[in-house]
Amino acid sequence: MGEQVKQKKKNKKQKRAVMRTVILAVLVAAIGYTIYNSATAKDVTLLEVGDKAPDFALVDLEGNDHKLSDYEGQGVFLNFWGTWCKPCAKEMPAMDRQYEAFSNDGVQVLAVNIAQSDFEVQSFADQYGLSFPVVIDKTKSVMTAYNIRPLPTTVLVNPEGNIERIITGEMTEQDIAGFMEEIKPE
Missing domain, CATH: 1.20.5 (Single alpha-helices involved in coiled-coils or other helix-helix interfaces)
Structure with missing residues (x-):
């Protein structure tokens, strides 16, 4: 035993x-x-204010191509977001209202969704009645080029195509209006 x-x-x-x-x-x-x-x-270059904004081409929910360089001469409010992101959802209606106010003054909004399905993004855009172009970065190549980490992140591109400002986190409607004023062509 x-x-x-x-x-x-x-x-x-x-x-x-x-x-x-x-x-x-x-x-x-x-x-x-x-x-x-x-x-x-690979060394990822961190973008800074004053850098040339990396060009990209993405397709919106209607099938239209949007190339950043096509907007040269206009200010571009480049917003990176996800449908699951609560701060993103909170700021979208304010962005839409300010887009309506500034679009005739040469300020464009491009909302870049990070790799979600067409259905998810279309449902979100319909829910909020968004009037600005919504594109999907399916391969995350634009997110990588811009070194986007937290969502939401907004990159302000001036009419010359340079980065004017990088904003991380939720913005108020007053913030959005001020930022759009910053990138409005002279």
Whole structure:
């Protein structure tokens, strides 16, 4: 009987040792992967005020192409958002009202959704009755080019095509009106 107990304890110790070895190997692999990824990652250039806004072409919900460079000479209120983002939903009606007020003065709004389905985005746009172009960055290439992290983020592009300001977080209607005034062509 004593021999069986010793054997069971020995088996438990062996199983524990194997498990610890497996866990250690997984941790070492994860750390190695992280170090490799960091060392070989492309350098992402952080955009700053004054930089030329990276050009892009995206398609809106009606199938129309929107290329940033086509808006040169106008101010562009470039808003990155998601349907699940509560602050995004709160600021959309105010953005729409200010778009109506500023669009005849040469200020355009492009709402760039981050990789959601056409159905989700169309439902959201219909719910809020949005009148400005809504495009979907399906591959997240524009999000990556602009190094967008939190949503919402708005990038103000002046009529010369340069970044005037980068705003992260929710904006009030008063903020939006002031920002659109900043990028209005002379």
